[in-house]
Amino acid sequence: MFGGQGSHYAGMGRDLFDEFPEHLALADEVLGYSVRDLCLDDEDGRMTSTRYAQPALYVVNVLTYLRVRRSCRIEPTALLGHSLGEYCAAHVAGVFDFATGLALVARRGELMADAGDGAMAAVIGLDLDAVHDALVSWSGDGLWVAGYNTPNQTVLSGVTDQVRMAKDHFLDAGARTYVSLNVSGAFHSPLMAAARSEFQRVLAGTELRAPRIPVVSNNTGAIHTSDLIAHNLGEQISAPVRWTESVQLLAGRGETSWIEIGPKRMLTPMVEEILASP
Numbered sequence: 001m002f003g004g005q006g007s008h009y010a011g012m013g014r015d016l017f018d019e020f021p022e023h024l025a026l027a028d029e030v031l032g033y034s035v036r037d038l039c040l041d042d043e044d045g046r047m048t049s050t051r052y053a054q055p056a057l058y059v060v061n062v063l064t065y066l067r068v069r070r071s072c073r074i075e076p077t078a079l080l081g082h083s084l085g086e087y088c089a090a091h092v093a094g095v096f097d098f099a100t101g102l103a104l105v106a107r108r109g110e111l112m113a114d115a116g117d118g119a120m121a122a123v124i125g126l127d128l129d130a131v132h133d134a135l136v137s138w139s140g141d142g143l144w145v146a147g148y149n150t151p152n153q154t155v156l157s158g159v160t161d162q163v164r165m166a167k168d169h170f171l172d173a174g175a176r177t178y179v180s181l182n183v184s185g186a187f188h189s190p191l192m193a194a195a196r197s198e199f200q201r202v203l204a205g206t207e208l209r210a211p212r213i214p215v216v217s218n219n220t221g222a223i224h225t226s227d228l229i230a231h232n233l234g235e236q237i238s239a240p241v242r243w244t245e246s247v248q249l250l251a252g253r254g255e256t257s258w259i260e261i262g263p264k265r266m267l268t269p270m271v272e273e274i275l276a277s278p
Contacts (some may be wrong), residue, residue, distance in 0.1 A: 001079070001080050001081060001082070001085070001089075001258060001259070001260055001261065001267050001271070002061045002065070002079075002080075002081035002082070002085030002086070002088035002089050002260075002261050002262055003057075003061065003081070003082055003085050003260065003261070003262030003263070003264065003266050003267055004057070004081065004082040004083035004084040004085040004086075005050060005053055005054065005057065005083060005084055005183065005187075006181070006182075006183075006264075006266065007057065007262045007263050007264040007266045008047065008053050008056060008057045008060070008263055008264075009047075009263060009264065010039070010040075010042055010047055011039065011040060012039055012056075012057075012060050012263040013035070013036070013039045013040070013056075013059070013060040013063065013263075014039070014040055016060065016063040016064065016067065017035075017036050017039075017063075019063070019067065020063050020066060023059070023062070023063060023066075023098060024036060024059075026098065026099055026102075027055075027059045027098075027099075027102055029099075030099050030102045030103055030106070031055055031102070031106055035055070035056060035059050038052055038056050039056055039060070048184075049113055049184060050109050050112050050113045050183070050184055050185065050187075051109045051110050051112075051113040052109070053109070054084050054105050054106070054108060054109035054112075055102055055105050055106045055109060057084055057262075057263070058084065058087060058088055058101065058102055058105040059102065060262075060263055061081075061085065061088040061261055061262055061263075062088055062091060062092075062098060062101075064261050064262065064263075065088065065092060065261045068259070068261060074259070076092065076213055076259075077213070077214075077255065078213065078214045078215075078216065078250050078253070078255055079092055079093050079211075079213050079214065079215045079216070080215065080216040080246050080247075080250070081218075082218070082241060082243060082266075082267060083147075083187070083188070083218060083236070083241055084105065084108075085262070086215070086217075086218050086233070086236065087101050087104060087105050087108075087233075088101075088261070089215050089216075090211065090215055090224075090229070090233070092213065093211035093212055093213040093214075093215045094209055094211060094212040094213075095208050095209055095210075095211055095215070095229065096206065096207070096208060096209070100206065100207075104202065104203070104206065107199065107202050108195075108199055108237065111194075111195035111198055111199055111237075112185055112187060112192065112195050112237065113184065113185070114195070115185050115186075115191065115192050115194060115195040116185065116186075116191065117159075117160055117185070117186075118157065118158060118159060118160060118163075118184075118185045118186025118187075118189070118191050119157070119158065119159075119160040119163035119164065119180065119181075119183070119186060120146060120155060120156065120157045120158075120163065120180075120181040120183050120186065120187060121155070121156050121163050121166070121167070121178055121179060121180050121181060122149070122153060122154070122155050122156075122177075122178070122179045122181060123153070123154045123155075123156060123170050123175050123177075123178055124152065124153050124175060124176050124177040124178075124179065125152055125174065125175050125176025125177060126152065126154065126170065126173060126174055126175045126176075127151055127152055128148065128151065128154065130173060130174060131145065131154045131170075132145075133173070134169060134170050134173040134175075137169075137173075138166060138169055140162045140165060140166065141159075141162065142158045142159035142162045142191075143156055143157075143158040143159070143162045143163065143166055144156065144157055144158055144189045144190060144240075145157075145240050146186075146187060146188035146189050146240050146241070147188060147240050147241040147243060148240060148241065148242055148243055148244045148245065149241075149243050149244065149270050150243075150244055150270050150273045150274050150277070151244060151273070151274065151277045152273070152277075153270070153273075155181070155188075155240075155241075157186045157187055157188055157189035157191070158186050158189055158191065159186065159191070160186075163180070163186075164180070166178075187237070188236070188237070188238065188239060188240050188241055189238060190238055191238075192237045192238040193238055195237050195238070196234055196235065196237040196238040199234050199237055200230075200231075200234035203230040203233055203234050204230065206230075208226075208229055208230050209226075210226035211224055211226070211229070216246040216249060216250065217229075217232045217236075217246075218232075218236045218239075218241045218242060218243070218246070219232040219233075219235045219236045219239050219242070220232060220242065221242035221244075221245030221246050221248075221249060222249065223249075243270065243274075244274050247270075247271050247274045247275070248274065251274075251275060258271050
């Protein structure tokens with residue numbers, strides 16, 4: 001399983017780049033700038049923008065996977081990724097090659113960065129029904145569920161002032177914590193509709209192969225099918241990430257070992273919480 005935005009940080013990949021010079025050279029060619037410089041010497045602060053964070057994280061995630069596979073000689077029985085991480089999973093499953101995936105991710109990052117202002121927050125300590133009830137009773141507008149991370153952690157996305165003002169409302173509803181996320185837009189919400197439409201056109205012009213390893217769709221929480229993979233990857237930009245359903249699906253299929261690939265350990269605690277829930 002591959003992490004998404006939020007798992008990246010300045011300096012990531014330092015121990016990987018010399019090990020995979022061919023991949024790094026190809027990434028620089030696709031992007032038109034140095035991934036090494038972006039990750040290690042980001043004097044201009046570009047990594048704070050989703051435009052640059054997404055392709056950088058895709059590269060580091062894939063190289064980390066290659067190292068793990070080389071050292072452990074593993075062959076995954078299923079793959080999944082959180083938001084951006086789904087593209088890393090699709091690459092490993094053979095849906096597209098490294099360069100094609102990177103080009104898609106770079107365009108995705110550009111479109112999401114250009115989609116306008118917005119904000120996101122994590123609501124912790126409320127179950128899903130309580131979150132939905134709180135949304136129904138919220139007197140404002142422009143606020144949606146953007147991610148079902150665990151049974152007691154839900155991500156909201158929307159208009160900046162609505163996300164900010166809703167804090168007390170959700171705390172009053174019983175949330176233990178309401179945490180603003182360090183993002184530059186209302187990702188996985190209807191405010192990404194224009195970005196989604198343009199990216200769907202990009203996907204329509206890209207050859208996508210049938211996954212050789214099962215990949216779970218963020219958009220549906222079900223296994224990707226070859227006929228709908230382009231549609232679901234496009235919809236993912238403006239639809240909530242169904243992480244809880246994805247983990248429950250694989251657990252129900254008998255998966256017992258979960259290996260997180262990424263710069264930070266963020267998905268494993270969520271998986272542990274999901275699996276421990278009744």
